[in-house]
Amino acid sequence: MVNAAEFEPWSDPDAVPLIRFQNVTKRFGEFTAIDDLTIDIYEQEFFALLGPSGCGKTTLMRMLAGFEAPTSGTITLGGEDMANRPANKRPVNMMFQSYALFPHLTVRDNIAFGLKREGRDAAFIAARVDEMLKLTRLERFGARKPHQISGGQRQRVALARSLAKAPKLLLLDEPLGALDKKLRQDTQFELMEIQETTGTTFVIVTHDQEEAMTVASRVAVMNEGRIEQVDTPDRIYELPNSTYVADFIGEINLFPGTARRTDPPAPPDGTAPAAAKSESQPPANEAAGWLVSRLSPIFGEGADGKSGAPDGPALLPRPDGLEIDWAEGADPIVVSNATEGLDGGAVTFAIRPEKIAVSADRPDLPNAFQGKVIDIAYLGNVSTYHVELPTGQIVKAQTANTRRISARAFTWDDTVWIGWTDTAGVVLLR
Amino acid sequence: MRRLLIAIPYLWLLALFLVPFLIVLKISLSDTALAIPPYTPTIDLSEGWASFRAFLTGLDFENFVWLTEDDLYWKAYLSSLWIAASSTAITLVVGYPIAYAMARSPDEWRATLLMLVILPFWTSFLIRVYAWMGILAQEGLLNQLLLWTGIISEPLTILNTNTAVYIGIVYTYLPFMILPIYAALERMDDSLIEAATDLGCSRMSAFWLVTIPLSKNGIIAGCFLVFIPVIGEFVIPSLLGGSGTLMIGKVLWEEFFNNRDWPVASAVAVILLLILIVPIILFQRNEQRAREMDE
Numbered sequence: 142m143v144n145a146a147e148f149e150p151w152s153d154p155d156a157v158p159l160i161r162f163q164n165v166t167k168r169f170g171e172f173t174a175i176d177d178l179t180i181d182i183y184e185q186e187f188f189a190l191l192g193p194s195g196c197g198k199t200t201l202m203r204m205l206a207g208f209e210a211p212t213s214g215t216i217t218l219g220g221e222d223m224a225n226r227p228a229n230k231r232p233v234n235m236m237f238q239s240y241a242l243f244p245h246l247t248v249r250d251n252i253a254f255g256l257k258r259e260g261r262d263a264a265f266i267a268a269r270v271d272e273m274l275k276l277t278r279l280e281r282f283g284a285r286k287p288h289q290i291s292g293g294q295r296q297r298v299a300l301a302r303s304l305a306k307a308p309k310l311l312l313l314d315e316p317l318g319a320l321d322k323k324l325r326q327d328t329q330f331e332l333m334e335i336q337e338t339t340g341t342t343f344v345i346v347t348h349d350q351e352e353a354m355t356v357a358s359r360v361a362v363m364n365e366g367r368i369e370q371v372d373t374p375d376r377i378y379e380l381p382n383s384t385y386v387a388d389f390i391g392e393i394n395l396f397p398g399t400a401r402r403t404d405p406p407a408p409p410d411g412t413a414p415a416a417a418k419s420e421s422q423p424p425a426n427e428a429a430g431w432l433v434s435r436l437s438p439i440f441g442e443g444a445d446g447k448s449g450a451p452d453g454p455a456l457l458p459r460p461d462g463l464e465i466d467w468a469e470g471a472d473p474i475v476v477s478n479a480t481e482g483l484d485g486g487a488v489t490f491a492i493r494p495e496k497i498a499v500s501a502d503r504p505d506l507p508n509a510f511q512g513k514v515i516d517i518a519y520l521g522n523v524s525t526y527h528v529e530l531p532t533g534q535i536v537k538a539q540t541a542n543t544r545r546i547s548a549r550a551f552t553w554d555d556t557v558w559i560g561w562t563d564t565a566g567v568v569l570l571r
Numbered sequence: 572m573r574r575l576l577i578a579i580p581y582l583w584l585l586a587l588f589l590v591p592f593l594i595v596l597k598i599s600l601s602d603t604a605l606a607i608p609p610y611t612p613t614i615d616l617s618e619g620w621a622s623f624r625a626f627l628t629g630l631d632f633e634n635f636v637w638l639t640e641d642d643l644y645w646k647a648y649l650s651s652l653w654i655a656a657s658s659t660a661i662t663l664v665v666g667y668p669i670a671y672a673m674a675r676s677p678d679e680w681r682a683t684l685l686m687l688v689i690l691p692f693w694t695s696f697l698i699r700v701y702a703w704m705g706i707l708a709q710e711g712l713l714n715q716l717l718l719w720t721g722i723i724s725e726p727l728t729i730l731n732t733n734t735a736v737y738i739g740i741v742y743t744y745l746p747f748m749i750l751p752i753y754a755a756l757e758r759m760d761d762s763l764i765e766a767a768t769d770l771g772c773s774r775m776s777a778f779w780l781v782t783i784p785l786s787k788n789g790i791i792a793g794c795f796l797v798f799i800p801v802i803g804e805f806v807i808p809s810l811l812g813g814s815g816t817l818m819i820g821k822v823l824w825e826e827f828f829n830n831r832d833w834p835v836a837s838a839v840a841v842i843l844l845l846i847l848i849v850p851i852i853l854f855q856r857n858e859q860r861a862r863e864m865d866e
Binding site: 206207208227228229230233234235237238239241242243244245254255258259288302303306 | 780781
């Protein structure tokens with residue numbers, strides 16, 4: 142999924158979306174659950190709606206299923222307005238958070254339930270149910286009742302039941318919420334596999350960002366009835382368009398401050414002083430980044446040198462270099478991947494912990510600050526150092542635990558240097 | 572100590588159920604007599620073994636034979652079963668929608684609605700049945716209302732007919748139907764109905780295919796809770812029913828107090844008990860199955 146080059150209908154202007162929300166608003170009394178929302182979802186997508194509880198993601202899904210009607214706006218599915226289509230007449234099936242398996246029916250009868258309502262003949266139903274049982278590896282449990290099988294098996298029955306009618310669109314409401322972590326991870330890959338085999342469009346609602354990032358082709362981050370950002374998982378992570386998205390997905394350090402332009406625009410082939418500070422990368426690759434994001438487009442290049450940049454046109458004018466004054470008495474943060482026109486504006490500099498290097502000596506990086514280790518969170522594969530700067534700001538820096546913990550270079554109260562390149566973070570306007 | 576605790580309910584059953592039953596059984600095997608108590612033989616243990624043997628030979632089944640000879644009795648049994656069965660059906664038809672509406676009502680209303688269902692129990696059952704006499708009588712509230720609104724021109728005769736008996740039974744036993752059905756429906760997950768709709772059910776077919784099967788145990792429990800006591804019901808048919816109302820509870824009462832024929836009355840009671848054992852066992856089985864389903 143990360144390699145999105147093969148499948149990205151959303152960047153094809155001729156592609157016709159399967160689902161189209163146009164200016165959809167949903168109010169429950171005084172409460173606005175969905176606020177003037179417009180979004181397109183394409184066929185065969187694995188689309189994730191991600192957000193905290195109460196952000197409207199479940200309402201959005203229930204409107205797709207037909208359990209709620211929008212207060213205003215239109216929802217079209219396959220070109221057809223869904224306004225007057227009741228839930229039982231939509232080519233949409235849903236997998237419920239509680240699974241909603243019928244306790245009085247066997248696994249087989251649960252899966253066959255929708256097919257029987259379609260009035261299919263017995264032979265067809267039997268064959269289809271067998272196919273579904275095989276797909277979800279439940280062959281041995283067909284005759285059991287839901288209360289006689291495990292939670293993971295129930296989850297697969299729910300999936301099989303919702304897929305049995307071969308819907309155009311499958312809705313999954315927190316499908317893995319009730320499973321333990323290990324089983325959840327296995328099931329995520331199973332879900333992706335089933336999505337690919339069946340070619341069904343999946344829309345998944347989740348509050349678990351890891352789950353959304355793992356399974357989805359695109360993620361919509363929602364907040365208070367609005368969509369903050371819709372993008373592929375890697376861009377959501379690397380190029381958040383707001384502090385909300387940056388803060389919601391993963392861990393991030395935020396430095397509110399004021400932007401100050403430092404260098405004149407660089408000649409296309411030359412080496413601007415700002416670029417000179419980051420010696421490692423070809424300017425073209427880096428410069429492409431500023432086009433990508435809608436707002437203050439940035440392209441994050443990690444301290445590890447891994448680039449998340451898509452292939453863009455090779456020669457673009459290099460954006461301005463910026464210095465961000467974020468605290469009195471502290472060196473400004475040097476940024477070379479911001480857009481033009483930010484001079485003098487209030488911005489927030491955001492940088493992921495794993496893009497910050499920790500060292501004992503002053504690192505040879507454009508941004509270097511000295512601080513004191515006040516806390517170390519040991520997570521097994523990585524450790525997060527909480528470093529307090531003289532300004533009082535606490536910065537999280539993450540390093541891979543390549544050595545045994547007994548050989549750890551730093552410990553509590555050690556004075557260390559943290560540093561990052563001029564392209565490691567993003568500059569956010571809101 | 573533990574044994575004693577376990578023994579208490581058994582002692583209770585022995586003293587208050589088995590011993591009285593054995594006394595009734597014994598009386599049913601006796602003959603009627605102009606004496607106090609009005610039957611013979613009675614045990615006189617002071618006379619020793621010989622008198623006990625005389626006592627045993629004095630017992631016979633002729634009262635039970637009598638029950639088969641006079642068609643009043645088997646007709647009364649059948650009529651009781653019929654009235655119990657049909658009033659159970661009416662109570663179900665009336666009670667299910669009420670239970671359904673209660674289970675679907677907003678959370679904050681439910682406690683109040685439940686209270687309203689239970690509230691009549693706080694008044695004496697007898698007084699409530701007398702109140703129905705006032706409502707259903709020739710000059711009663713119902714007829715006055717219907718005459719006043721002009722729906723009828725002649726007062727209806729309801730009191731002292733089987734209709735009044737049905738009204739009384741349905742009214743009295745409705746809570747026993749509503750409560751178990753409500754309990755079953757209230758536990759039901761709303762998303763099951765949504766899932767059924769999502770899979771292509773109309774509202775009606777979702778009701779038949781999901782709601783009804785899932786409230787089945789409540790329906791069965793409610794039906795038995797109405798059916799079993801109604802078979803032996805005595806107060807309602809004797810106060811609201813007329814001469815044409817034939818129910819075994821009434822026959823029993825008349826046999827006992829009007830005819831003072833304790834042995835025949837006891838025989839009627841023994842047979843009634845035997846008839847009731849069947850539905851009681853079925854009811855217990857249903858309850859047990861429901862418990863197993865929950866586990």
